[in-house]
Amino acid sequence: MSLPAVAVSQSPEAKFREYLASRPKPQRFTDQQRDMINYIFSQHDHFDAEQLIEDLKRDGLGVSRATVYRTLAKLVDAGLLRRLEFGPRMFYEHDYGYPQHEHLVCEKCEKKIEFQSAAIESVIRDVAQQHHFQASGHTFIIRGTCRECNQAKMTKRRLDLI
Ligand SMILES: [Zn+2]
Numbered sequence: 701m702s703l704p705a706v707a708v709s710q711s712p713e714a715k716f717r718e719y720l721a722s723r724p725k726p727q728r729f730t731d732q733q734r735d736m737i738n739y740i741f742s743q744h745d746h747f748d749a750e751q752l753i754e755d756l757k758r759d760g761l762g763v764s765r766a767t768v769y770r771t772l773a774k775l776v777d778a779g780l781l782r783r784l785e786f787g788p789r790m791f792y793e794h795d796y797g798y799p800q801h802e803h804l805v806c807e808k809c810e811k812k813i814e815f816q817s818a819a820i821e822s823v824i825r826d827v828a829q830q831h832h833f834q835a836s837g838h839t840f841i842i843r844g845t846c847r848e849c850n851q852a853k854m855t856k857r858r859l860d861l862i
């Protein structure tokens with residue numbers, strides 16, 4: 701389940717190449733980085749570094765752990781990915797070409813539900829303005845239990861009563 705994509709002028713790879721070239725010390729675009737970008741941008745997902753390392757290995761893409769961590773940091777810096785603290789682990793998701801949205805996170809099954817809210821956007825804008833704060837981004841996460849987990853709990857309670 702993902703939100704409709706936002707039109708962007710460049711491919712993620714082109715945007716990342718531009719970022720590397722514009723560094724104070726321009727960096728080379730590597731095959732490993734291309735493999736990572738192709739994989740990450742093939743579908744919208746919330747993933748952590750360890751999961752990505754496993755997935756790349758499963759697909760036969762030999763990207764070292766150090767390269768994965770270093771490239772993820774660069775992809776965030778380049779504005780392609782954003783970081784999300786859903787819990788103790790750091791998650792990543794597309795930022796480039798994907799609309800601004802917030803999350804509901806289930807503490808039981810770890811499901812992430814995306815939603816958009818003009819009201820939240822407006823409150824955040826107002827608060828930033830009141831503090832003369834130049835907002836560059838925000839993370840808004842609602843934690844709890846999802847519908848399926850709530851239903852499972854209720855069914856279990858009912859069975860316990862029988
Ligand atoms: Zn759940």
Ligand SMILES: [Zn+2]
Pocket residue numbers: 746793801802803814
């Ligand atoms: Zn998301």
